[in-house]
Every structure is written in structure tokens, then in C-alpha cells.
Amino acid sequence: MxxxxxxxxxxxxxxxxxxxxxxxxxAARAMKNMGLDQLYLVDPVDFPSPEATSRAGQATDVLANATIVPTLAAALADCALVIGTSARDRSIPLPALSAEQSAQQAVAEQTQSPVAIVFGRERMGLHNDEIQQCHFQLNIDASPDYPVLNLSQAVQLVCYEIHKASLIQPIRPTEAYPLHQELAHFQDHLANTAQAINFINSRHPGQVMEHLQAVFRRARLTRKELSLLRGFLTAVDKTDRRDQESDAAH
Structure with a gap:
């Protein structure tokens, strides 16, 4: 193969x-070592920087072509698979993958749509609202005595696994998955409908929507399935409006 x-x-x-x-x-150097060239920077604290250029070695082209965006959502909008790296357990857990499993899935699915591997801040990692924008959580196996990797080391390890996976012809997915932006629109629609029919209290929503969003991310809905659910929510919206109009008439 x-x-x-x-x-x-x-x-x-x-x-x-x-x-x-x-x-x-x-990180740019690690990427180029392993054949990757798409670097996205979400609100970097200090960039461009001479130190970044110095540490990049011969990967200054990766830095020069880096895409700088203000939010994580902007970096993920056109991605159909998002994998977040984190060493911490979460209150609303995502399906966990090893670095090797993540790389294999990323290489397979990138044949249809862009794939994003997300790394958080050096000291705090990913916030809960950021990990909830991902489909899977990537856990890097390390010694339990000191499992925290330097950011660039983590990037190097993940890029190496992607390089290995790319040497084998991947099994291409048979279904098309929705892009991050399409799933976000569905989640907004779901939240609005849930509030309209009083399924959740807008003043005291708790974690209901976070749990529902996690359910749909874990499910990895196809585009066809997502379209079906959007149609269902639209029908619920129309019924709710008719009921309100009927109550107002009486």
C-alpha cells in the first residue's frame, strides 16, 4: 500500500x-519535520516574534503562512473532525483516543474535510467550553508521576503519529460529517427551541445544554442525520408558534 x-x-x-x-x-518546526504545514494561532500573546522565528529553524515558511484568528470557533468553522488534547478528566467527558488512534482517524477523515488537532495554553490547557467544541479528547500516555508535557513536545509527538499514519493508505469514511459551523448552528437552534417550549429555563439553564451538546458530538451525526434533526426542530418551532397564537386568540 x-x-x-x-x-x-x-x-x-x-x-x-x-x-x-x-x-x-x-511547534512549527515539529510540524514541518512531520510533513504538516497548516498552523492556526488563536489569539496568540506574542506573535510575530523573533524568538518564534529563531526556534522554528527551517520551518519559517510554516510561521509565515500561519493563520491567526480571534476565537477557537473561527479556527474550526470548516472542520468536520476536531480533536482536543488534554491530560485532565472533564465533568462532561468526551470519547478518549490515544495519540496513535487520533492520528489514524485524522488521516482517514482529512480526505473529506479539514481536521483540527487543538492544543491549549501552556499552563492551563483547554478550558471546558473549548474541549466541548471537540469530538474527541486526545490523551498522551505518560508517567503518572509527571504526565505534563511541554506544548511543543506534545505537538511533536502528535505530528509524529500523524506522519506514521500517513504512510499507510487510510480507510476512507463512507459518510460525510457536518462541519463545526453547521453543528454549532444546530446547537443554537436546539437551545432556542428548548427554551421556547420551556424544556429549559433560560434564567437557570444549568448544564442541560452542555450535556445535550456533548451527546450530539459523541454521536458524530452525519450531514444527512443533522439535516433531519434540523427539520424536526423546525416542525416543533412551527407547532409551538401555532399553539401560542391559538392561546392568544382565546
């Missing part, structure tokens, strides 16, 4: 609010 053209891999590395510019440069 033949592998894939590494530079053609539609996989982006997303770094959120990176504090140290040297980590950005080192």
Missing part, C-alpha cells in the same frame, strides 16, 4: 492563546 503526500494532508494544528513565542516556533 502506498502512503499519502504529507504536505497535502488537510490537518491543521491549532494553538490557543500561546504565551511563549518560542513554543510557536518549536
Amino acid at each position: 502506498t502512503g499519502l503526500d504529507h504536505m497535502a494532508l488537510n490537518i491543521r494544528i491549532v494553538l490557543i492563546k500561546t504565551w511563549h513565542p518560542g513554543n510557536i516556533g518549536a
Whole structure:
């Protein structure tokens, strides 16, 4: 079996609010070492920076072509698979994958739509609302005595696994998955409908919507299934409006 053209891999590395510019440069170098060239920076603290350029080595082209965006949602809008790296357990857990499993899935699905691997801040990692924008959580196996990796080291390890996975012809997915932006629109529609029919109290929503959003992310709905659910919500909206109009008439 033949592998894939590494530079053609539609996989982006997303770094959120990176504090140290040297980590950005080192991440760019790690990416180029392993044949990746799509670097997305979400609200970086210090970039462009001479230190980033210095740490990048021969990967200054990756830095020069980096996409800078203000929010994580902007970095993920056109992605159909989002994998967030985190060493911490969450109150609303996502399906967990190893670095190897994440790479295999990323290489397979990037043939249809962009894939994002998301890395959080050096000290705090990903916030809960950020990990909830992901479909899977990537856990890097490490010694329980000290399982915390430097940001650029984590990027290097994940990029290496992607490189290995790219050497094997992937099994292409048979279904098309919705993009992050399409799923976000569905979640907004779901929240609005849930409030309209008093399923949740807008003043005291609790974690109901977060749990519902996690359900649909874990389910990995196809585009066809998502369209069906949007149609269902639209029908519920119309029925609710008719009921309100009927009550007002009486």
C-alpha cells in the first residue's frame, strides 16, 4: 500500500492563546519535520516574534503562512473532525483516543474535510467550553508521576503519529460529517427551541445544554442525520408558534 503526500494532508494544528513565542516556533518546526504545514494561532500573546522565528529553524515558511484568528470557533468553522488534547478528566467527558488512534482517524477523515488537532495554553490547557467544541479528547500516555508535557513536545509527538499514519493508505469514511459551523448552528437552534417550549429555563439553564451538546458530538451525526434533526426542530418551532397564537386568540 502506498502512503499519502504529507504536505497535502488537510490537518491543521491549532494553538490557543500561546504565551511563549518560542513554543510557536518549536511547534512549527515539529510540524514541518512531520510533513504538516497548516498552523492556526488563536489569539496568540506574542506573535510575530523573533524568538518564534529563531526556534522554528527551517520551518519559517510554516510561521509565515500561519493563520491567526480571534476565537477557537473561527479556527474550526470548516472542520468536520476536531480533536482536543488534554491530560485532565472533564465533568462532561468526551470519547478518549490515544495519540496513535487520533492520528489514524485524522488521516482517514482529512480526505473529506479539514481536521483540527487543538492544543491549549501552556499552563492551563483547554478550558471546558473549548474541549466541548471537540469530538474527541486526545490523551498522551505518560508517567503518572509527571504526565505534563511541554506544548511543543506534545505537538511533536502528535505530528509524529500523524506522519506514521500517513504512510499507510487510510480507510476512507463512507459518510460525510457536518462541519463545526453547521453543528454549532444546530446547537443554537436546539437551545432556542428548548427554551421556547420551556424544556429549559433560560434564567437557570444549568448544564442541560452542555450535556445535550456533548451527546450530539459523541454521536458524530452525519450531514444527512443533522439535516433531519434540523427539520424536526423546525416542525416543533412551527407547532409551538401555532399553539401560542391559538392561546392568544382565546
